[in-house]
Amino acid sequence: MTSSSGTPGTGPGEGAALDGPIDPENPAATYVLEPEVVAPLAQRVVTGNEAGMHRSVLPFTGAPLAAFPVSSVEDVARAVDRARASQPAWAARSVRERAAVLRRFGELVLARQSDGLDLIQMESGKSRRSAFEEVADVAILTRHYARRGPRYLADRRAPGMLPVLTGTRVHRRPVGVVGVIAPWNYPLTLAFAEAVPALVAGNAVVLKPDPQTTLTALWGAELLEEAGLPADLFLVVAGGGDVGAAVTDHVDHIAFTGSTATGRKVAARAGERLIGATLELGGKNPLYVAADADVRAAARGAVRACFSNSGQLCVSIERIVLHEDVADAFLDEFVPLVREMRLGAGLDYSADMGSLTSQAQLDRVVAHVEDAIARGARVLAGGVHRADIGPWFYAPTVLDDVPDDAACAREETFGPVVSVRRVASDDEAVRVMNDSEFGLNASVWTRDVARGRRIAARVEAGTVNVNDGYSAAWGSVGAPMGGFKASGLGRRHGREGIEALTEAQTISVQRGANQGLTLDTLYGIGGELPSKVLTTALDAMRRLRLP
Numbered sequence: 001m002t003s004s005s006g007t008p009g010t011g012p013g014e015g016a017a018l019d020g021p022i023d024p025e026n027p028a029a030t031y032v033l034e035p036e037v038v039a040p041l042a043q044r045v046v047t048g049n050e051a052g053m054h055r056s057v058l059p060f061t062g063a064p065l066a067a068f069p070v071s072s073v074e075d076v077a078r079a080v081d082r083a084r085a086s087q088p089a090w091a092a093r094s095v096r097e098r099a100a101v102l103r104r105f106g107e108l109v110l111a112r113q114s115d116g117l118d119l120i121q122m123e124s125g126k127s128r129r130s131a132f133e134e135v136a137d138v139a140i141l142t143r144h145y146a147r148r149g150p151r152y153l154a155d156r157r158a159p160g161m162l163p164v165l166t167g168t169r170v171h172r173r174p175v176g177v178v179g180v181i182a183p184w185n186y187p188l189t190l191a192f193a194e195a196v197p198a199l200v201a202g203n204a205v206v207l208k209p210d211p212q213t214t215l216t217a218l219w220g221a222e223l224l225e226e227a228g229l230p231a232d233l234f235l236v237v238a239g240g241g242d243v244g245a246a247v248t249d250h251v252d253h254i255a256f257t258g259s260t261a262t263g264r265k266v267a268a269r270a271g272e273r274l275i276g277a278t279l280e281l282g283g284k285n286p287l288y289v290a291a292d293a294d295v296r297a298a299a300r301g302a303v304r305a306c307f308s309n310s311g312q313l314c315v316s317i318e319r320i321v322l323h324e325d326v327a328d329a330f331l332d333e334f335v336p337l338v339r340e341m342r343l344g345a346g347l348d349y350s351a352d353m354g355s356l357t358s359q360a361q362l363d364r365v366v367a368h369v370e371d372a373i374a375r376g377a378r379v380l381a382g383g384v385h386r387a388d389i390g391p392w393f394y395a396p397t398v399l400d401d402v403p404d405d406a407a408c409a410r411e412e413t414f415g416p417v418v419s420v421r422r423v424a425s426d427d428e429a430v431r432v433m434n435d436s437e438f439g440l441n442a443s444v445w446t447r448d449v450a451r452g453r454r455i456a457a458r459v460e461a462g463t464v465n466v467n468d469g470y471s472a473a474w475g476s477v478g479a480p481m482g483g484f485k486a487s488g489l490g491r492r493h494g495r496e497g498i499e500a501l502t503e504a505q506t507i508s509v510q511r512g513a514n515q516g517l518t519l520d521t522l523y524g525i526g527g528e529l530p531s532k533v534l535t536t537a538l539d540a541m542r543r544l545r546l547p
Ligand code: NAD
Pocket: 181, 182, 183, 184, 185, 186, 190, 208, 209, 210, 211, 239, 240, 241, 242, 243, 244, 245, 248, 257, 258, 259, 260, 261, 262, 263, 265, 266, 279, 280, 281, 282, 283, 313, 314, 315, 412, 414, 440, 483, 487, 488
């Protein structure tokens, strides 16, 4: 798919000049997305071509990457109309048939991963390892919903109003057209986290990816078609916030992943339209190392938890809370590991960490670190812009003594910056962890699993990982994932994630009506005698412990 040259970055630690594969003589030519790759993808955007072109950038160098047409607000309405027209035939197929298409899609993503990984890396600037997380995630998620979807969507019997006489079942019906709005940080994972269960449930999907990472989403659309998805069931509209707002204006459910600020706007519009909304928003996630923790394991886990995808990960750790008994021992392990991390821009597995995705991300990271230092924070590792590798590389950074009024103490940095804080007890740790407007993810390290579970149960976060940073809970795709407080609304993954994309419909069949046993009579509307009969019946049901 691409051409690249040079040698990947393998050099040691902080301050060393790590050689990325960028040709210093001609950095723009180092990575090329061939026109024959871009053109068929770009053609998939639903557009009348009046809205112009978007030019994306290669984060590794800042050079132009690709151009594709964007959609107008009218194009969004057209896309939703097309999706709506195709959805009933899809919903009429059996769940198993639909699930089989999604299973094939997951297999194709795995089989064609090398193309996908190149594309993800070039659009986002992330390392190959972080890109592979996305491929693995889609493969795991599609398998899960392909296997469990039929069970999640099966009719459920519910206790009838009157035992024997009322037969009640709950059906799950697709909502119709699900809109998905995705950010740039995990362009494959987050384009499909709701799209997969939505399609298994019999919906059509209209996706609006972030402009910087639209080609990855279009690549997914191509594979969905190859997997056998009929036309118009997964449509991609391209553009910025106006296009996202138009999607919210037309669909039957909106699944949004992005910042809390935008999430509030999407929720407000969904509220006006009275459509369902699933909102996966920001975090300021804590990791606690308890007094009995294996500090070496915790340090290794923390490196991945803080710096995967250069910290541009909603569930990544930005606050480390250390029990004072193990604080020094932990930092003695953790800080050297952070300093040894290899930064690089290779389209291979040589780098631990890639670039930030944009100048805006770099600006935010630099502002947070400078602000913390100005307020008295100490830099234990990193704290430097690595322009020697590429324009938006930033060293993985550990800050100590960060005062509470520093921006990075409370706001989401969404970069490779973590602050350290010491506590004297588990109780204090829980207080510190919960002292945030966010509540997305948390991590607890302890040798005592029962203690880990007890602490976890007191933490205000949608997912808590004991002896892992984030992958254990995120990767447990059969269990719900989402945020408390300002981190979101609703859940993805598991039964909750697919039920959110359906309407529950209760169908009750009343027996005996033709023999005069109508509910009017039985419920007492018919007068004094039926009222007495019903009272006696309810009393008997209570005694017999009937539902
Ligand atoms: P963002 O809110 O700026 O943009 C997200 C998407 O929303 C983009 O596609 C954008 O074009 C679109 N958008 C912008 N304005 C809109 C509007 N008014 N109506 C509809 N759509 C609109 O977020 P971002 O900066 O691209 O992403 C980073 C944020 O996403 C971080 O806060 C991160 O924590 C969060 N995130 C959360 C999760 C999660 O699962 N909780 C996962 C990944 C990222």
